Amino acid sequence: MSDATQHGAGQPATRSLHHLDARTKRRNASEKRFKALGIGAIGIGLAFLVILLVTIVSNGATAFQQTFVEVPVYLGAAKLDKKGNRDPEDLKKATTFTYKPLIEQSLLDAVEKSGATTDLAKAKDMKNLISASAASQVRDAVLADPSIIGTTVDFKILASSRVDSYLKGRVHRDEIAKDKNITVAQLDLVDQLRDAGIIHKGFNWAFIFGADASDSRAEQAGIGISMLGSFYMMLVVLVLALPIGVAASIYLEEFAPKNRITDLIEVNISNLAAVPSIVFGILGLAVFIQFAHLPQSAPLVGGLVLTLMTLPTIIISTRAALKAVPPSIRDAALGVGASKMQSVFHHVLPLAMPGILTGTIIGLAQALGETAPLLLIGMVGYIATNSPDGFLDGFVSPNSAMPAQIYEWAKRADPAFYERAWGGIIILLIFLLGMNIIAIILRRKFERRW
Amino acid sequence: MSEHILSAFDRDLEAVQALVVKMGGLVEEQILESARALEVRDLELAEQIRARDRAVDELEEKINEEAARLIALRAPAARDLRMALSVIKISASLERVGDYAKNIAKRTQVLSDGPQISGTATAIRRMAGTTEAMLKDALDAYIQRDPKLAADVRERDLEVDQMYNALFREFLTYMMEDPRNITPCMHLHFIAKNIERMGDHATTIAEQVIYLVTGEMPEDARPKSSSVM
Amino acid sequence: MEDMSLTERAVTTDDIKITARNVQVHYGDTHAIKDVDVDILDKTVTAFIGPSGCGKSTFLRCLNRMNDTIDICRVEGDIKLDGEDIYDKRVDPVQLRAKVGMVFQKPNPFPKSIYDNVAYGPKIHGLTKNKAELDQVVEDSLRKAALWNEVKDRLHAPGTGLSGGQQQRLCIARAVATSPEVLLMDEPCSALDPIATAQVEELIDELRANFSVVIVTHSMQQAARVSQKTAFFHLGNLVEYDDTDKIFTNPSDSRTESYITGRIG
Numbered sequence: 020m021s022d023a024t025q026h027g028a029g030q031p032a033t034r035s036l037h038h039l040d041a042r043t044k045r046r047n048a049s050e051k052r053f054k055a056l057g058i059g060a061i062g063i064g065l066a067f068l069v070i071l072l073v074t075i076v077s078n079g080a081t082a083f084q085q086t087f088v089e090v091p092v093y094l095g096a097a098k099l100d101k102k103g104n105r106d107p108e109d110l111k112k113a114t115t116f117t118y119k120p121l122i123e124q125s126l127l128d129a130v131e132k133s134g135a136t137t138d139l140a141k142a143k144d145m146k147n148l149i150s151a152s153a154a155s156q157v158r159d160a161v162l163a164d165p166s167i168i169g170t171t172v173d174f175k176i177l178a179s180s181r182v183d184s185y186l187k188g189r190v191h192r193d194e195i196a197k198d199k200n201i202t203v204a205q206l207d208l209v210d211q212l213r214d215a216g217i218i219h220k221g222f223n224w225a226f227i228f229g230a231d232a233s234d235s236r237a238e239q240a241g242i243g244i245s246m247l248g249s250f251y252m253m254l255v256v257l258v259l260a261l262p263i264g265v266a267a268s269i270y271l272e273e274f275a276p277k278n279r280i281t282d283l284i285e286v287n288i289s290n291l292a293a294v295p296s297i298v299f300g301i302l303g304l305a306v307f308i309q310f311a312h313l314p315q316s317a318p319l320v321g322g323l324v325l326t327l328m329t330l331p332t333i334i335i336s337t338r339a340a341l342k343a344v345p346p347s348i349r350d351a352a353l354g355v356g357a358s359k360m361q362s363v364f365h366h367v368l369p370l371a372m373p374g375i376l377t378g379t380i381i382g383l384a385q386a387l388g389e390t391a392p393l394l395l396i397g398m399v400g401y402i403a404t405n406s407p408d409g410f411l412d413g414f415v416s417p418n419s420a421m422p423a424q425i426y427e428w429a430k431r432a433d434p435a436f437y438e439r440a441w442g443g444i445i446i447l448l449i450f451l452l453g454m455n456i457i458a459i460i461l462r463r464k465f466e467r468r469w
Numbered sequence: 470m471s472e473h474i475l476s477a478f479d480r481d482l483e484a485v486q487a488l489v490v491k492m493g494g495l496v497e498e499q500i501l502e503s504a505r506a507l508e509v510r511d512l513e514l515a516e517q518i519r520a521r522d523r524a525v526d527e528l529e530e531k532i533n534e535e536a537a538r539l540i541a542l543r544a545p546a547a548r549d550l551r552m553a554l555s556v557i558k559i560s561a562s563l564e565r566v567g568d569y570a571k572n573i574a575k576r577t578q579v580l581s582d583g584p585q586i587s588g589t590a591t592a593i594r595r596m597a598g599t600t601e602a603m604l605k606d607a608l609d610a611y612i613q614r615d616p617k618l619a620a621d622v623r624e625r626d627l628e629v630d631q632m633y634n635a636l637f638r639e640f641l642t643y644m645m646e647d648p649r650n651i652t653p654c655m656h657l658h659f660i661a662k663n664i665e666r667m668g669d670h671a672t673t674i675a676e677q678v679i680y681l682v683t684g685e686m687p688e689d690a691r692p693k694s695s696s697v698m
Numbered sequence: 699m700e701d702m703s704l705t706e707r708a709v710t711t712d713d714i715k716i717t718a719r720n721v722q723v724h725y726g727d728t729h730a731i732k733d734v735d736v737d738i739l740d741k742t743v744t745a746f747i748g749p750s751g752c753g754k755s756t757f758l759r760c761l762n763r764m765n766d767t768i769d770i771c772r773v774e775g776d777i778k779l780d781g782e783d784i785y786d787k788r789v790d791p792v793q794l795r796a797k798v799g800m801v802f803q804k805p806n807p808f809p810k811s812i813y814d815n816v817a818y819g820p821k822i823h824g825l826t827k828n829k830a831e832l833d834q835v836v837e838d839s840l841r842k843a844a845l846w847n848e849v850k851d852r853l854h855a856p857g858t859g860l861s862g863g864q865q866q867r868l869c870i871a872r873a874v875a876t877s878p879e880v881l882l883m884d885e886p887c888s889a890l891d892p893i894a895t896a897q898v899e900e901l902i903d904e905l906r907a908n909f910s911v912v913i914v915t916h917s918m919q920q921a922a923r924v925s926q927k928t929a930f931f932h933l934g935n936l937v938e939y940d941d942t943d944k945i946f947t948n949p950s951d952s953r954t955e956s957y958i959t960g961r962i963g
Contacts, residue, residue, distance in 0.1 A: 276769055277769055345806070347802060348806060348808065349767075350800075351802065351806040351807070351808060351869070352808070352818075353764065353767060353795065354762070354764070354799065354800035354802065354873065355795065355796070355799065355819035355822075355872055355873060355875075355876055356793070356794075356796035356819060356822065356876060357792070357818075357822055361822055365822075366808055369809075370809060472962055473959070473960050473962070474960050474961065478960065544919060545959065546946050546947075546958045546959050547948060547949055547958050547959050548955060550946075551947070684947065684948030685948065
């Protein structure tokens, strides 16, 4: 009893709770500092994210707009069908060089009709205003329907990239002197034609669905075909990596004995996840192309390489998901006499499914944004301009992928490519966002079952 | 036996045991005092004894409450359970012994008016002394958890029974000699009977000690002298 | 002494269901169970008590070979169920576990419906021929587990939506559904409140009519309430095995007494 009374000797019997001692104050202050630090870190992170998004959107948004020229083209039979028999074989002999002057002349006529005041009086002066693709566009229309020869048809043709860039504010008048592709007089005319409604901007569907184009017709370039390439690769990755990865994880987690060999495998899988992706690229080049002689630049090979790269991610996340399933569920299943396999497939796997799917989708998203390994198997050098001939052909016909396409555009000079690179990044981000949303929805859906 | 992990349990057990010891001491005193009051015809002492019995009764009640509390709150098992049960039985026995002492005091007050029956009061006091010693040993055996001493107490009950039988025959002789002796002798006989019963209760306590320590009641029958009836 | 309430508690049979002789269990280098000999009676509740880590759960899990799932665990000695060695090479643990059901510490219903939880065992063992039979088995099992009246209107609701006590009774129903002969329970009430515990204990007492029940419990009071036989384990040894009344009123071994009276040592 005396201990208790002696213990408090030398100190006031009671201290007021309303008065904080120095130690408590110090503790509270350091807690506040830590909180402030955390908020600061998050703030900086958010600021960078905002800067990134603003930059991407402000640079890339214009790629979704494109300048068009609305012009009635007189398709003179004298030039296009010299024999006059409308024979498709003969019509094909008329090349784009035949069509070009027709379009230029038609545009000049339209300019004169609109009452624009300009010194440009020759058809050739119109050349820089319209896209090099215009001639083939008109030719395709004629070949598709020869009956329109001899009539005047309204065409909505692409403006040249310079005109497009000028109207988007990317080309300034003071820089024109150095540019041999367009003159000040032509820009003046563009302004007037825009006011007259002949030149106007519209949504650029061709960017989303179209194929890439050469330097001379930047305004025509689209990301559609490489999107298809990415799609085929993801299909290969999904079909190969998901079953292989999940099967491997289940074996390692539930069945494999715990010994040196499995430990070694485990360590190696973890290390593989950290191997630079270009290493997988060179492995793909050596094994799939040089050894197995699969076609170069094919989404099939790209998919195989990305499968190798994604497998460790899927295995690691699947094992984590399997580990997270409470052991009591396994016990319960074994306790009523289920075999090991029944307990895994009836109970453990369904519970781990949301985690597995999340891991898989994140792995896929990672693969979708991967460029480096594609460099080595030739999916960056070759840029396809035509869609594959059929579904299966898509796996082996040479193609590119979205990130490779973006990389390719970023290398080129024309400002139209520059904005397309940013625009491509927007599309890529939308895809990644979409995949993440799917991951979240799947997780919610599976978790909400009970 | 080592201590409980929960030390409050130990304190509870000790507290209730202390009450039993206290009650035992009080009852032992009551026995001796009642015998002395009878011998010296001290009415004042007899009155005090009657009054003190209330304290004994209160202690019994207290012990039962404590034991019930112990059983309810601590859920005792094995030795602890036997301890709680034996405490209740021992206190009940002690209370009965206390009642007999009170009854002796009451009869002392009645006897003080009548003639002296020579020698019997001393014999009764000797008998009471023996019984008190038995009770004391039973309680000592209880405190020390000594089954041997308890068994010994059990044996000694025979002695008290024999003393009672001797007194009974003596009272019969007195009553046959002179019918006026019948009233005091009847009272004295009841007193002797009371003391004999006290001995039985001491034996019960000794048996409780054996049960407490070994977990089993002694199986052989109590030693009995041939009955007078 | 021939009072009804006393005779009811007595061991009613001498039929031995499980015989264990000289059982040793090693976990890696740890000798977890040493020389355990025990006879578990049919239609009797046998309680295993003892301090944490004394091996009572380990020994329980030997009885339906749940220890097989642990790589480093080694079991030696003889354990016989109805005279057949359960560690014989010819024995498939899956079949054994259908005969020796198990209920675990934490209620662990499958994240499926109440019906599916109970129907799972009969399904994987192919005990029923059609849906009607399966329905009957589910109903019988839930009745045996004293849960039928509470869940009959929501058989297709998730089992995890039940209260803790109901979940544990569901787990018992699930174990009962494969018509086992022995039910092992590993601290079945440790996660339950007193009312739910009482319901499960009442159920265990009823199950005694049909099964041999072995229950591991930390609560000595529970062992005292539900069992007819009690085994006290200490440091991997079976210290004392006797009638429950004997263990709780007058144990023979001082270690048992120290444990059940809550003493140091």
